[in-house]
Amino acid sequence: MNEKNLRSTPMDGQTQRLSAESVTLAYDQRIIARDLSVAIPDNSFTVIVGPNACGKSTLLRALSRMLKPSQGRVLLDGQTIHTMPAKKVAKTLGLLPQSSIAPDGITVADLVARGRYPHQGLLRQWSPEDERIVQESMAATGVAELGERYVDELSGGQRQRVWIAMALAQQTPLLLLDEPTTFLDIQHQIDVLDLCAELHETQGRTLVAVLHDLNHAARYATHLIAVRGGEVVAEGPPAEVVTAELVERVFGLRCQVIDDPETGTPLVVPAGRKARARETVAAPEPVLQK
């Protein structure tokens, strides 16, 4: 299979409110990705996967306008995102960062209420609508009963739900999540991903997440983007994209891909240690030239 086949183009008529057009992403002088283009299909649950330091989080930072591309541009509703007013972007595009700090002594309800910030002004700081949306967001994430509790005293899983509730209260049609399951144990990881899937299905929001676990990505994503060395290697529905060959190309790992007995989605089973030792895996990193 060659690269053309792997990379299924978005279906005809499918619209993309958020896309990156041949962006070059760099921290100071260190180039992470060059001439990278991606489009996030509307109403999809898009998951970006790839090995460590492949540029997936950097890509998400660019899509959420936190990192300004040194070349190319990120488009939101046809406009260059970096020239749009900050609050206008914040009403359309939400982001759950990898690490946020819950201020000391803040309650769940107060933290979730902060998600309303982009909708508020100096005079109109707390409308009945704000109140209703905060309640709804807490209900949708299952933290309604925790409203008066302090965020510091919650478990990791509950805390992540609270942060998601805050992002929901922002009421953005697009929501970006940077490794939302990191630092959580397995049942809380599944819990958070179930919640994301539910938000995607019931509220019709477009979700974009960076995930570490390929099997989680294959199970929950409707659209998968595989990144390696700052390049998109493959994208499309997981059932089409996740193959043994792709996993080897992207992660340099020999494996079998079988059907997930629970969901029928692709399930990556790494080859045994001895089987892998027999054949040396050749997956040279593509060299990025300055």
Added chain:
Amino acid sequence: MTTKSLRTGGGFSVRYEPRAAISVLALIVLTLAVGVVLIGSGDFPIAPADVVATLLGDGTAVQEFAVMDLRLPRVLVAVFVGAALGIGGAVFQSVSRNPLGSPDVIGFGQGASVGALLVIVLFQGSSTAAAGGAIVGALVTGTAIYLLAWKRGVHGYRLVLVGIGAAAMLTAVIHYLLTKANLVDATRATVWMTGSLDGRDWDHFWPLLAVSCLLVPLVLGHGRALRMLEMGDDAAYALGVKVERTRVVLMGSAVLLVAVATAAAGPIVFVSLSAPQLARRLTRSPGPNLAASALMGSALLLVADWLATNAFGDRQLPVGVVTGVLGGCYLLWLLVTERKAGRI
């Protein structure tokens, strides 16, 4: 903490915490009360009721002179200096996310001192010129620390570390200037550096009032954005806060406020360190507590000034000595608790 909301016609709505609102009111009352007591005390004591009457224009001529010409300006200078130091401290502690990130720890007090000392020692300048030197010194220090701490935005630890380094170097410059000075200038410089409210009159008050009227509302107006910034830059970005611009506006305003306060009363230490922390413990509210910190600064400085002038019998101390002793104890306690909490 239960949060309540207040809505009026015309679409105005705010959300507030009852305890924080009560704290602010209580601090206003405390400030006014201590202010009245302070105006009434001295070589010519005046009963609090008479002080109020005089302030309202019903005093005798002698009372009128003592209150309006001598003591009221001094108290007003204390109120505004305290407020400027308190709110400046709150801004810097919030931006650096560290209670040690206050202006007097990270070099602005020292920068102002160097500015004032340069004027006093090298040019034998007037006290107005020394005040101007203090403002310039604080602003230059602020800009330098900001630029040195900048790395894709300014972050807490860098700010605190660069600031502490700058403070140490500036202290060395202060000592050098003192060794270079003749005895008269050195005495003037030392008195200035202790921080004092003695002999402060209306001329000291007007510049303070002007700058405060301009910058305090500006800082309070950015208070909500600052509250979002406390969750981290990424979270603030995501909510549509103009992160770096907010920070520059707030830090610039805070440096100016601290500079003007220092120009008026000398580098009064520890008010900007302790006022925000005390305010926070009083309101039990997260977030920068800007208004409460400003009022706490005023109240602290007034109480310290009362102690300095009345608690030691005939010996009157400069207020900076009292805030230094009180604040030193507080700093020690803060270091111990922060150490226990594993934050330093």
